[in-house]
Amino acid sequence: xxxxxxxxxxxxxxxxxxxxxxxxxxxxxxxxxxxxxxxxxxxxxxxxxxxxxxxxxxxxxxxxxxxxxxxxxxxxxxxxxxxxxxxxxxxxxxxxxxxxxxxxxxxxxxxxxxxxxxxxxxxxxxxxxxxx
Amino acid sequence: xxxxxxxxxxxxxxxxxxxxxxxxxxxxxxxxxxxxxxxxxxxxxxxxxxxxxxxxxxxxxxxxxxxxxxxxxxxxxxxxxxxxxxxxxxxxxxxxxxxxxxxxxxxxxxxxxxxxxxxxxxxxxxxxxxxxxxxxxxxxxxxxxxxxxxxxxxxxxxxxxxxxxxxxxxxxxxxxxxxxxxxxxxxxxxxxxxxxxxxxxxxxxxxxxxxxxxxxxxxxxxxxxxxxxxxxxxxxxxxxxxxxxxxxxxxxxxxxxxxxxxxxxxxxxxxxxxxxxxxxxxxxxxxxxxxxxxxxxxxxxxxxxxxxxxxxxxxxxxxxxxxxxxxxxxxxxxxxxxxxxxxxxxxxxxxxxxxxxxxxxxxxxxxxxxxxxxxxxxxxxxxxxxxxxxxxxxxxxxxxxxxxxxxxxxxxxxxxxxxxxxxxxxxxxxxxxxxxxxxxxxxxxxxxxxxxxxxxxxxxxxxxxxxxxxxxxxxxxxxxxxxxxxxxxxx
Numbered sequence: 314x315x316x317x318x319x320x321x322x323x324x325x326x327x328x329x330x331x332x333x334x335x336x337x338x339x340x341x342x343x344x345x346x347x348x349x350x351x352x353x354x355x356x357x358x359x360x361x362x363x364x365x366x367x368x369x370x371x372x373x374x375x376x377x378x379x380x381x382x383x384x385x386x387x388x389x390x391x392x393x394x395x396x397x398x399x400x401x402x403x404x405x406x407x408x409x410x411x412x413x414x415x416x417x418x419x420x421x422x423x424x425x426x427x428x429x430x431x432x433x434x435x436x437x438x439x440x441x442x443x444x445x
Numbered sequence: 446x447x448x449x450x451x452x453x454x455x456x457x458x459x460x461x462x463x464x465x466x467x468x469x470x471x472x473x474x475x476x477x478x479x480x481x482x483x484x485x486x487x488x489x490x491x492x493x494x495x496x497x498x499x500x501x502x503x504x505x506x507x508x509x510x511x512x513x514x515x516x517x518x519x520x521x522x523x524x525x526x527x528x529x530x531x532x533x534x535x536x537x538x539x540x541x542x543x544x545x546x547x548x549x550x551x552x553x554x555x556x557x558x559x560x561x562x563x564x565x566x567x568x569x570x571x572x573x574x575x576x577x578x579x580x581x582x583x584x585x586x587x588x589x590x591x592x593x594x595x596x597x598x599x600x601x602x603x604x605x606x607x608x609x610x611x612x613x614x615x616x617x618x619x620x621x622x623x624x625x626x627x628x629x630x631x632x633x634x635x636x637x638x639x640x641x642x643x644x645x646x647x648x649x650x651x652x653x654x655x656x657x658x659x660x661x662x663x664x665x666x667x668x669x670x671x672x673x674x675x676x677x678x679x680x681x682x683x684x685x686x687x688x689x690x691x692x693x694x695x696x697x698x699x700x701x702x703x704x705x706x707x708x709x710x711x712x713x714x715x716x717x718x719x720x721x722x723x724x725x726x727x728x729x730x731x732x733x734x735x736x737x738x739x740x741x742x743x744x745x746x747x748x749x750x751x752x753x754x755x756x757x758x759x760x761x762x763x764x765x766x767x768x769x770x771x772x773x774x775x776x777x778x779x780x781x782x783x784x785x786x787x788x789x790x791x792x793x794x795x796x797x798x799x800x801x802x803x804x805x806x807x808x809x810x811x812x813x814x815x816x817x818x819x820x821x822x823x824x825x826x827x828x829x830x831x832x833x834x835x836x837x838x839x840x841x842x843x844x845x846x847x848x849x850x851x852x853x854x855x856x857x858x859x860x861x862x863x864x865x866x867x868x869x870x871x872x873x874x875x876x877x878x879x880x881x882x883x884x885x886x887x888x889x890x891x892x893x894x895x896x897x898x899x900x901x902x903x904x905x906x907x908x909x910x911x912x913x914x915x916x917x918x919x920x921x922x923x924x925x926x927x928x929x930x931x932x933x934x935x936x
Contacts, residue, residue: 338615341611341615347607350611351611354610354611354614354615357614357615357618358614358618361618361621361622361625364622364625365625368625368628368629399628400625400628403578403634406578406582407581407621410582410585410589413585413589414585414589414592414610414614417589417592417593417596417610418607418610418611420596421592421596421603421606421607421610422607424596424603425603425604425607428600428603437604441601441604
């Protein structure tokens, strides 16, 4: 019992990102509407961003800005007191990537809507089958 | 001289930015700038390769920051020839497809050049970088531009491109997640650093999960058989200009990334001794080779046939990489280089033929040997190489792969390779049969005396022959490529 609560509660950040990832993957696989698929894709990407953010966190640590006020400049930096900024910085890039992907995906959705008059995948497939 | 690795990547990036602004001034400037960018890149890659030949592995520190804090470009025996192949093929396909781009895109041609150059920047960056996260960013640069490039094409291109985007994003996200796990366990993203820190953690489940996630992500991007669903649509509906650039390069660069992850980030000791996946992966690759060939056989259109040949070729390289002996690895790396040339030649030939007919259905190909002799000649060379006929380069890599399969005792892979070669013979000779006979009984050559030659534009035919000459040259010099690059890379 102890170990099960430990597995779930102590590692809740992993469970969160895995559930979000599965929600995203489910939407991408099972949804018929292309915009819903695109939203699923975005949830998947956000889940991974959250995973990275959560591995940078430390208990009782503060934001990673070293105070350079009078008399503080030359003290040793205790890494334990600051959360790890690197995963956060990496995720800035990943956010830019996911925004760009989303932009391209939505542009394609607009193009598809203009061409087929619908965003439902089965209806598009029917039209393609009728006139390839 | 020491800046070559930086030029290699910055030249196309800078040219892409310049084109976007030059388009406002004069559109005629755009193409020369693009050629200049990729030309500089190609010359730098030759410089890099020459330096690797004399000095071996070397490192270029971006901005002077030493790794593991900074990001370094690492060039060694493995990626130097890949860099030459990628930048050379990109240059050839840019020059070849100029007329197609100008005709199809009209006023949007500069945007298309910009996308092409950015895609090449991403691919070269992925090949040269020594940082696992940097690789993800460059992968996304080349992928996002790739989605945009494949979206311009026939009526179904946006649909195929959106499917490519959804699957490609899953692949890239898996890679990112795997890298995140590696970072969590080791605290570094630098590949060389990872390879030092990982052996102590080889027993860990998290590392195993990271390896699998990265591998699945790469396979999805490389279109290994059950994960290939995006490729046929994306490359057969896209504009010929996009297909000529992406089909030869994207999957091959991803195979290179797989080799890099297997050999540098992890070690063969981990991949082949600690975890024993090779049995499964080689079986998968054999299935990929057979399935790709059979699906190619089922097509009635030259272009659809070519995209399934690409799927089968991915199986060759993945299988070679996972057979786990020196001979097979040599074959896989050599086949990677050869396949860039073969696929380039095949897709350029298809673009040349498609410029003169509505669709590339087999029934439209009748009599092409007399009307387009130069394009068909190059296509024959490309086909010989894909089948594996000796003077062409495809034979040598296939030979190494076959020998490697025998050494590893994997006769299923051996059988798959031989079967695929036989299917390729059928595929191409069926095609040549169509193209040899005019099929028009009333106006046979006997009655008219001569047939008008109606070739593709000169730049396209010349580039096509450059690719075909490359196939022969790599075939003739494959011994020295193996001795000077591939053998030292596998030491």
